[in-house]
Amino acid sequence: MHDAYPEMMLRIGAFVSVFAVMAVMEVLMPRRPLTRSKARRWLTNLGIVVLNTVLLRIAFPLLAVGIAIMAQMRGWGLFNITDEPMWLEFALAIVALDLAIYLQHVAAHKIPLLWWLHQVHHADPDIDLTTGARFHPLEIILSMFYKMAVVLALGAPPWAVVVFEVILNALAMFNHANFALPARADALLRRLFVTPDFHRVHHSVIQRETDSNYGFNLSIWDRLFGTYIAQPAKGHQGMEIGLEEYRDKAPTTLLWCLKQPFVK
Secondary structure, rough: OOOOOHHHHHHHHHHHHHHHHHHHHHHHHOOOOOOOOHHHHHHHHHHHHHHHHHHHHHHHOOOHHHHHHHHHHHHHOHHOOOOOHHHHHHHHHHHHHHHHHHHHHHHHHHHHHHHHHHHHHHHOOOOOOEEEEEEOHOOOOOOOOHHHHHHHOOOOOOHHHHHHHHHHHHHHHHHHEEEEHHHHHHHOOOOOOOOOOHHHHHHHHOOHHHHHOOOOOOOOHHHHHOOOOOOOOOOHHHHOOOOOOOOOHHHHHHHHHHHHHHHO
């Protein structure tokens, strides 16, 4: 029987800690001035977080880590039929899962059905740490099906799945955060990880820039697959955030976010 309590406490602790640090950094070292009401946006974006968390617990009692445990018990998946050291399987699983998320993100932009859902994330007219968790509930459900399939195929170690998801959530808040990371620190970090300036390019209204910098964790995938743009054409202060077709206040409301994929 899977004891979910340690996993749950790790997730909650990591989320609260990273959220608090990023929120403080955004106040102390803002990268860009916000163009919409922060209170309104946060109420909407965090409302989506609560809704998605409840929905996932109802729809997927086991979640990805439960699938990993089941696969381990039954000997399913690549790592469960090989005899590699545990540390190597752990590391390879995290890298493989990160590649899978990169590919999923590319698909969300290229496949119309998926883009209808993913545009809710991109329609946020400002970008800050809460944008990193602003995803339509149906996209979250489809994402979980995909993640569970990848975990099952890999036979990923359960704790590798837990650690990966904690890292994914933490870095999603970090690389969407609206704070000014020093240029030298950004240049050093982005050699391996996705930084706020790295990912902000992806939220530009310019289509070429929107179709770049898909990574959430490791920056290598964008460089490897030719989807990397170092800086936005208009600079981080001059670039516009969001989608060109949604420039009013509507995308900052919860109802708009929930119904938009079904409205032409």
